[in-house]
Amino acid sequence: MLKTVDLNGKRALITGAGSGIGRAIALRLAEEGMKLALVGRSADKLMRTAALTGRPLDMLVLPTDITTARGIDDIMHIMEGHFRGLDVLVNNAGMALNCPFEETSDEAFDKIMALNVKAPFVLCKRSLKLLRQSDCPTIINIGSVTAHQGYVQQAAYAASKHALLGLTKSLAREVCGEGIRVHMISPGGVYTDMIAVARPDLSPEGMIQPEEVAELAAYLVTHRGNAVVDEIRLHRATKEPFQ
Ligand SMILES: NC(=O)c1ccc[n+]([C@@H]2O[C@H](COP(=O)([O-])OP(=O)(O)OC[C@H]3O[C@@H](n4cnc5c(N)ncnc54)[C@H](OP(=O)(O)O)[C@@H]3O)[C@@H](O)[C@H]2O)c1
Incomplete structure (x- = not known):
């Protein structure tokens, strides 16, 4: 029987925790007894997630725009001061x-790179000091199948997720000797608000559920055996593959 990590009382920081996959991961890790810092721009959405955990007093609601340096500074100060550390970071x-390639504006490209790549980069960098003090330090980056393959009208998004994959794999090697595990979960179409924007051509039927992604996140955090999971790709079981 493999020994699993007891997460009771451990601390996680989850960005985008007010909806979709982030909320599902928050609820799953809360089930394990973790204390959570819930980050997103909308306080209302984060408070709803905190309420759904059934333990709102153990949750820190941190309404922040993570594409700003000030926002990330504030988050890290609160993690150090209030939570006194960090065990798990979920980007x-x-x-x-x-958007068709030629119609993708320079500004839209910068915006997607700022949120999907630079924010995780800065959060990983700023979190390492705290993670080094943990006995189960783990980073999970949420990628996408677009990190592995090109899709029509998805050049900017695919570029951002390819970049996040490169960051994840390199960081994983750089810190594995210190016991810090760095993983990427790359899902296909998940049934959230985002999918309507990203893939209006897909029907909700047979879509991956956010809870399926959350279950894998919980597995990665609780299983720290000799085998390290490099990355996980999730495809829909039905319809066309790679969606
Ligand atoms: N749904 C899919 O099919 C799918 C597939 C593969 C990968 N993914 C990835 O999964 C992740 C979660 O997506 P989702 O599907 O759960 O979509 P979602 O429900 O739209 O979640 C995105 C979250 O990011 C937060 N956010 C956006 N801009 C932010 C900012 N500047 N600062 C802080 N938080 C910000 C949003 O909250 P606020 O608006 O309140 O800030 C929202 O809670 C994304 O990285 C996405 O690329 C999704």
Whole structure:
């Protein structure tokens, strides 16, 4: 029987925790007894997530725009001061863009890279000091199948997720000797608000559920055996593959 990590009382920071995959991961890790810092721009959405955990007093609601340096500074100060550390970082917040290549503005490209790549980069960098003090330090980055394959009208989004994959794989190697696990979960179409924007051509039927992604996140955090999971790709079981 493999020994699993007891997450009771451990601390996680989850971006984009007010909806979709981020909320599902928050609820799943709360079930394990974790204390959570819930990050997103909308306080209302984050408070709803905190309420749904059934333990709102153990949850920190941090309404923040993570594409600003000030926002990330504030989050890290609160993690140090209030939570006195960090065990698990989940870089989940992200945006999609479904746009023909030539119509994708420079500003839209910068915006998607700021949220999907630079924010996780800065959060990983700023979190390492705290993660080094943990006995189960883990980073999970939420990628996408677009990190592995090109899709029509998805150049900017695919570029951002390819970049996040490169960051994840390199960081994983750089810190594995210190016991810090860095993973990427790359789902296909998940049934959230985002999918309507990213892939209006897909029907909700047979879509991956956010809870399926959350279950894998919980697995990665609780299983720290000798085998390290490099990355997980999730495809829909039905219809066309790679969607
Ligand atoms: N749905 C899919 O099919 C799918 C497939 C593969 C990968 N993914 C990835 O999964 C992740 C979560 O997406 P989702 O499907 O759950 O979509 P979602 O419900 O739209 O979640 C995105 C979250 O990011 C937060 N966010 C956006 N901009 C932010 C900012 N500047 N600062 C802080 N938080 C911000 C949003 O909250 P606020 O608006 O309140 O800030 C929202 O809670 C993304 O990285 C996405 O690329 C999704």
